[in-house]
Amino acid sequence: MRRRELTAMALGLLAAPAVHAQGPWPQGRPIRVICPWPPGAANDMLARLLAQRLQEKLGATAVVENRTGGAGLIGTNAVLQAAPDGYTLLGSAFNTAVMPLVLRGATFDPQRDLEVMARTAQAPLVMVISGQRPQRTVAEVVAAAKANPRDWGIAISSLGSAGHLATIEFNRRTGANLDMVTYRGTQPALTDLMGGNIQLLIDPSFALLPATADGRVRALAIAAPRRSSLAPDLPTMAEAGLPGYEFQSWYGVWAPKGTPNEICERVNGLMQETMRDPAIVQRLTAQVLEPVTESIAETRRFIAAEITRASELLRSVNYQPE
Template identity: 80%
Template sequence: MNRRHLLATAASGVAALAAPAVQAQDVWPRGRPIRVICPWPPGAANDALARLTAQRLQEKLGATAVVENRTGGAGLIGTNAVLQAAPDGFTLLASAFNTAVMPLVLRGATFDPQRDLEVMARTAAAPLVMVMSGQRPQRTLAEVIEAAKARPRDWNFALSSLGSAGHLATIEFLRRSGVQIDMVTYRGTQPALTDLMGGNAQLLIDPSFALLPATGDGRVRALGIATAARSGLAPSVPTMAEAGLPGFEFQSWYGVWAPKGTSADINERVNALMQETMREPGIVDRLKSQILEPVTESIEQTRSFIAAEINRATELLRSVNYQPE
């Protein structure tokens, strides 16, 4: 079963698990749909989680909820659509790590995620993994670092998107390893992975659910997973610490936001709904089968988490004198 099918199953399986829908309250009247805007293409984890959110809103609130994929600008186009929407609970943003750090890496992102958006919930997290082209002879991270230092023009790093968790992890890897090679930005994980398989790119760091399934036929080789301990779903892949970079831990994560000024009541109701969803055994099992960890946090806990993520990213980008693109 391929990755896209498994992710679709995680979303479609909600209907069988859900309790009967409750009558919609006045804030979400029937006849007007709730728009869940996903700033990324269909088929990836972010899209599957957006559809899971929309389906659960529809089931539990009795309102119509639809997903709109508003892609482009490294997530900025869809995010801007939510920033400009009325704060009435009818437009939500289902996005990822990128939302929190976008203003740090994109010149056109002039918003402040902590000031200009209302965080509703963090829904899931995914550890990152570093992979390399199977066309290269190196087998370990230490061998890759040695080879890239010796012949830097023969190597490059693929980036699935500016501002992604993989982008920040790549910057940290280059800083800590002392390797100086080019980064090439793609429009998503799949084209980056395709070039890696073809040998046009050599290295990539991105969520493990997207990359580990590609390691089965030898065209992609896993070098390390950015977690404190090895994953039970990929026990043969060493942690980045075991591979030679102690403390190298990165994850992507996914959440739901609303326009600034959305009422606390609406925010809390969506948060409670998503916490309930992410505790359901069927949802937990499906997400974990894709190396996605369900998250159940209060709004305050999510705010604190995002603030810490922004601080970490700010310090990292400042340390390498990164200039927004």
């Protein structure tokens, strides 16, 4: 009996290093950060920042996969179907929260079927006009659009984007009834705007303010509570005659439902640390992005409020998912 106990103990000691070698997450496998949007967008940049920090701080191998299409649904579905083990993450944006409200094919519930890990950054929206148009204010645009509605169209960079809902609210508030034309991303919408094929666009300042440099696009107003230090001459929408008109895009990290809480908390802590890094803050601020540091509970409350606001807006205009 004694010999058996010693043998069992010896086997246990021999096995111990192998158990220890497995270690906590992450270990031995690459982490995929799926971005449902093309390279170059803010979503992509922040997804790559996440992958970089996973490698630097956790010693993980992390790669970004751009799975585009379906207004973000293809990439999101890939995460919904992945194992909840921390090795597949979703780096996306506002669209993730409201996708089921605007897309018939989106049958998931973002609060029920995904684990939110962190919100990372946010950016106010800006309204821009084609440089070929003479109007210089929002009021002038509304007057012209009401007088000649067929001459005016407004681009939507993606169904379910913050700009999409902001445009719906703009039409509702002003009665301008601008014709909405949906594109597959901000860049093709901007290209048509510069060419005069479309007249207006409301989208994140991150993408639009740099495009105003050569005059082919002109900014009219920013949908923020105060003016931006990077564009101090640009009025807020409230100053332009629409009090309370405030919209922003925001960006975050999700994981498949059932991903262990300790993994979610670890990613949240990592991203909070990242978004407090002075070098990162300076980098994002220069691109009109505001870093966000929130707990998972705070982010859940924020997203719930965003979904409620979007639901009420879409219900008020009898919006039907496309």
